[in-house]
Amino acid sequence: xxxxxxxxxxxxxxxxxxxxxxxxxxxxxxxxxxxxxxxxxxxxxxxxxxxxxxxxxxxxxxxxxxxxxxxxxxxxxxxxxxxxxxxxxxxxxxxxxxxxxxxxxxxxxxxxxxxxxxxxxxxxxxxxxxxxxxxxxxxxxxxxxxxxxxxxxxxxxxxxxxxxxxxxxxxxxxxxxxxxxxxxxxxxxxxxxxxxxxxxxxxxxxxxxxxxxxxxxxxxxxxxxxxxxxxxxxxxxxxxxxxxxxxxxxxxxxxxxxxxxxxxxxxxxxxxxxxxxxxxxxxxxxxxxxxxxxxxxxxxxxxxxxxxxxxxxxxxxxxxxxxxxxxxxxxxxxxxxxxxxxxxxxxxxxxxxxxxxxxxxxxxxxxxxxxxxxxxxxxxxxxxxxxxxxxxxxxxxxxxxxxxxxxxxxxxxxxxxxxxxxxxxxxxxxxxxxxxxxxxxxxxxxxxxxxxxxxxxxxxxxxxxxxxxxxxxxxxxxxxxxxxxxxxxxxxxxxxxxxxxxxxxxxxxxxxxxxxxxxxxxxxxxxxxxxxxxxxxxxxxxxxxxxxxxxxxxxxxxxxxxxxxxxxxxxxxxxxxxxxxxxxxxxxxxxxxxxxxxxxxxxxxxxxxxxxxxxxxxxx
Ligand code: GCU
Numbered sequence: 123x124x125x126x127x128x129x130x131x132x133x134x135x136x137x138x139x140x141x142x143x144x145x146x147x148x149x150x151x152x153x154x155x156x157x158x159x160x161x162x163x164x165x166x167x168x169x170x171x172x173x174x175x176x177x178x179x180x181x182x183x184x185x186x187x188x189x190x191x192x193x194x195x196x197x198x199x200x201x202x203x204x205x206x207x208x209x210x211x212x213x214x215x216x217x218x219x220x221x222x223x224x225x226x227x228x229x230x231x232x233x234x235x236x237x238x239x240x241x242x243x244x245x246x247x248x249x250x251x252x253x254x255x256x257x258x259x260x261x262x263x264x265x266x267x268x269x270x271x272x273x274x275x276x277x278x279x280x281x282x283x284x285x286x287x288x289x290x291x292x293x294x295x296x297x298x299x300x301x302x303x304x305x306x307x308x309x310x311x312x313x314x315x316x317x318x319x320x321x322x323x324x325x326x327x328x329x330x331x332x333x334x335x336x337x338x339x340x341x342x343x344x345x346x347x348x349x350x351x352x353x354x355x356x357x358x359x360x361x362x363x364x365x366x367x368x369x370x371x372x373x374x375x376x377x378x379x380x381x382x383x384x385x386x387x388x389x390x391x392x393x394x395x396x397x398x399x400x401x402x403x404x405x406x407x408x409x410x411x412x413x414x415x416x417x418x419x420x421x422x423x424x425x426x427x428x429x430x431x432x433x434x435x436x437x438x439x440x441x442x443x444x445x446x447x448x449x450x451x452x453x454x455x456x457x458x459x460x461x462x463x464x465x466x467x468x469x470x471x472x473x474x475x476x477x478x479x480x481x482x483x484x485x486x487x488x489x490x491x492x493x494x495x496x497x498x499x500x501x502x503x504x505x506x507x508x509x510x511x512x513x514x515x516x517x518x519x520x521x522x523x524x525x526x527x528x529x530x531x532x533x534x535x536x537x538x539x540x541x542x543x544x545x546x547x548x549x550x551x552x553x554x555x556x557x558x559x560x561x562x563x564x565x566x567x568x569x570x571x572x573x574x575x576x577x578x579x580x581x582x583x584x585x586x587x588x589x590x591x592x593x594x595x596x597x598x599x600x601x602x603x604x605x606x607x608x609x610x611x612x613x614x615x616x617x618x619x620x621x622x623x624x625x626x627x628x629x630x631x632x633x634x635x636x637x638x639x640x641x642x643x644x645x646x647x648x649x650x651x652x653x654x655x656x657x658x659x660x661x662x663x664x665x666x667x668x669x670x671x672x673x674x675x676x677x678x679x680x681x682x683x684x685x686x687x688x689x690x691x692x693x694x695x696x697x698x699x700x701x702x703x704x705x706x707x708x709x710x711x712x713x714x715x716x717x718x719x720x721x722x723x724x725x726x727x728x729x730x731x732x733x734x735x736x737x738x739x740x741x742x
Pocket of ligand 1: 324690710
């Protein structure tokens with residue numbers, strides 16, 4: 123057999139081996155709880171990047187993955203330099219002389235040529251970190267949309283799918299002793315039918331490294347996970363666990379200390395490195411939106427101390443009431459995308475996120491729906507601090523590939539990671555398993571499995587989803603079978619925008635809701651171009667949106683079990699489906715605040731309603 127044929131055969135055999143082995147993903151360390159508290163080096167800032175729509179940095183010209191080719195060389199992740207040999211190899215890329223993007227940040231909003239880009243971009247960052255003996259190191263990304271292949275010093279760490287949950291790999295023993303290291307990320311935001319979300323969404327497909335990146339350091343045996351919350355429906359008892367990781371994890375003493383509450387508990391880990399606890403806690407000041415009390419919680423094992431700020435509250439439903447700390451409340455909410463409309467682009471960090479939540483507070487909210495995917499961990503901590511209850515959600519959105527086992531596994535992994543990241547946040551009261559998913563047998567099986575997974579992971583919070591409904595004239599029926607599995611009856615309704623031509627029809631809608639559970643409207647609203655004025659019948663005008671809200675609130679207040687709402691949406695946001703050349707130009711204009719930060723007239727209609735509801739429920 124001649125050489126080329128032999129090479130061809132080898133190439134085919136190794137490609138088959140690669141496919142059988144599945145994606146070259148090394149098992150990820152379980153997500154470190156409160157990872158930012160372990161940060162020793164931020165990798166935020168300027169990253170060189172290479173645009174790679176043809177995947178030239180990943181496959182050779184025969185579409186053989188470089189990391190499975192005989193030489194294992196050639197991929198952009200090698201960061202090869204031209205050799206000094208007589209006939210140096212032709213290297214047709216050079217990170218160090220390439221342009222840069224800011225991380226965290228989506229690429230679409232950083233360069234006009236990337237606004238609509240869907241595909242691969244390679245990122246590279248040099249960093250100095252000398253590994254210390256006896257320490258463990260983790261490379262941590264808050265989020266990369268959508269599929270990421272990660273390399274450290276030219277060697278693959280693994281692959282991650284999912285654009286809104288943390289990506290973490292242990293790199294102990296893989297950092298150069300010299301301290302000189304480089305990380306390469308292949309980020310690919312291409313949409314796929316079998317992905318979560320699937321190919322169709324009503325938000326911008328922002329690609330890239332969109333949240334903080336850092337190296338976390340921990341001792342050989344460290345506190346990898348913990349949960350410290352009130353027992354289910356019991357404000358007098360703290361329960362939870364501490365999980366150690368490392369050679370010395372079993373039989374270790376761990377101290378749980380909440381000094382301000384006079385709580386100090388010594389725990390001992392079992393053979394698996396886990397210590398569970400259930401301790402009386404009678405003097406805790408409970409967390410609530412009116413009084414968002416956070417306690418300094420300290421966990422200490424032999425070699426490290428982890429600090430967190432945690433609030434304690436109970437949440438439950440009773441018939442059609444939602445009880446926070448045993449008291450009925452009304453969820454004065456608003457839906458929010460993870461986007462700063464003033465960029466416009468993905469929210470990059472605390473400044474963007476605090477601005478969004480400050481607008482929500484100004485609106486009179488005690489609650490936010492963080493749609494349609496896991497938001498930044500910083501957002502969850504700000505909600506704790508600012509006193510906003512949270513509906514957190516996974517992007518099981520519209521027409522997911524219900525029959526595909528890998529799709530379900532992806533959705534369940536994103537749900538598990540969301541719950542892991544958010545389980546100590548008092549603000550989170552709802553885990554939502556999806557939005558507007560079309561009823562059917564396969565969908566019901568898929569969603570019911572997600573609901574049961576959520577309950578198994580955390581039975582202290584409410585489980586919900588934005589259900590589907592159907593209409594016959596002005597009679598709306600909510601009997602989506604998924605509703606039987608949930609704690610709330612939530613649905614998106616668009617009377618006055620998608621449903622009826624005349625706003626005066628809106629108050630005539632009636633709702634036949636099959637479940638005796640609290641009703642929390644997960645969306646309603648309509649588009650308005652800020653500054654475009656007309657009368658209440660002029661669609662797209664501020665006056666139309668204002669009248670729509672007035673009529674909606676009239677209609678909704680007739681629903682006996684109404685206990686909350688999150689109108690769609692706080693601010694205008696980029697959406698590729700929205701291309702009306704006068705009113706939209708690539709933006710969904712249902713925001714109560716425009717993409718230039720201007721409050722539209724409807725903002726004040728909702729703000730007035732919420733002030734009245736606050737007096738009714740909170741007596742303030
Ligand atoms: C849907 C969907 C939102 C979308 C909104 C709209 O209900 O849940 O993601 O943006 O309607 O049509 O504006």
